[in-house]
Amino acid sequence: MASLINLRLRRAHTDERHDLVERYSAAVGVDTVLSSAIAQFHTFAIPKISALLHQTRQYEDDGPRRLDDTKGLMGAALGAGPDAPDGQAAIAQINRIHSQYRIDNDEYLYVLSTFAFGSQHWTDNYAWRAATRDEEVVLYRRLVDVGRAMGIHDVPDDAEELRTWVDDYLVANRRYHPDNHAVAEGLMRAAESLVPAPIRPFVSPTMRVWIGEPELLAALGYQAPPAAYVGLVTTAMKLRRGFCRRFTAMNGRTFTELFLATSLATRPDGFTSFSELGPPALLAKFARQDAETNVEPTE
Numbered sequence: 001m002a003s004l005i006n007l008r009l010r011r012a013h014t015d016e017r018h019d020l021v022e023r024y025s026a027a028v029g030v031d032t033v034l035s036s037a038i039a040q041f042h043t044f045a046i047p048k049i050s051a052l053l054h055q056t057r058q059y060e061d062d063g064p065r066r067l068d069d070t071k072g073l074m075g076a077a078l079g080a081g082p083d084a085p086d087g088q089a090a091i092a093q094i095n096r097i098h099s100q101y102r103i104d105n106d107e108y109l110y111v112l113s114t115f116a117f118g119s120q121h122w123t124d125n126y127a128w129r130a131a132t133r134d135e136e137v138v139l140y141r142r143l144v145d146v147g148r149a150m151g152i153h154d155v156p157d158d159a160e161e162l163r164t165w166v167d168d169y170l171v172a173n174r175r176y177h178p179d180n181h182a183v184a185e186g187l188m189r190a191a192e193s194l195v196p197a198p199i200r201p202f203v204s205p206t207m208r209v210w211i212g213e214p215e216l217l218a219a220l221g222y223q224a225p226p227a228a229y230v231g232l233v234t235t236a237m238k239l240r241r242g243f244c245r246r247f248t249a250m251n252g253r254t255f256t257e258l259f260l261a262t263s264l265a266t267r268p269d270g271f272t273s274f275s276e277l278g279p280p281a282l283l284a285k286f287a288r289q290d291a292e293t294n295v296e297p298t299e
Helices: 014-018 019-030 031-044 045-058 058-078 085-098 105-117 120-125 132-151 158-175 180-194 197-211 214-220 227-246 278-295
Strands: none
Touching: 031 045, 031 058, 031 105, 031 120, 031 180, 031 197, 031 214, 045 058, 045 105, 045 180, 058 085, 058 180, 058 278, 085 105, 085 132, 105 132, 105 158, 120 197, 180 197, 180 227, 197 227
């Protein structure tokens, strides 16, 4: 469950340092950010989901912003939780955005599940440690609470029950469609834009190694890179894992104090309200609605 990220992008609360979610995120560090990005590919492999994403073209036309919006909103929702002010405000904005589309409960539930299981390949192969049993229980409880606060029905209390549901859902729904590939390519291009130009040709093949699962790659319209490249990346990641096990890079800092965790490429100065996050066209629509009804924006 390493993809349950915890981002406080605006302010610090000392008591949060003792929260188990925060401590777990601090322990695994950068793994939470990278595995969360990889987990998004699982949603693209479902044609019904990718059709909507392709229709909105948020990944294809403005991928970096979409990545930042997901990072900011879901980071606060899952990190702070639905009982905290930041979590409540983020979930309110998520719900407002989602209310503009027709999305079935099964699609909501599957996307929610990717925050628990979408990073499993990463955790098993690259993360320097997995969550402990106690951490898994608390992390899953947080996911359930967020899902229910988002209005998602039938979120199982038991993680294994949700895992079984996901397996059945994938058998029935995961298959290749051109929309899957179009949206996945949008995320690839967004990731490339975030690194120096000389590194960009290596982003797609490296991410395809990180995705790893043959069925997922096929549903996205990708092939695995050449075996030699897979071996090179895998070896490098094993060396990284060994290094992290011996020499933690955290140096006593919390996860949310790391640059990669808190930075938003499209908003270098951060943001002051969760109402700033979301598709520009919808934000303009919401602003008009709020002006007409004199509603204060979500903080």
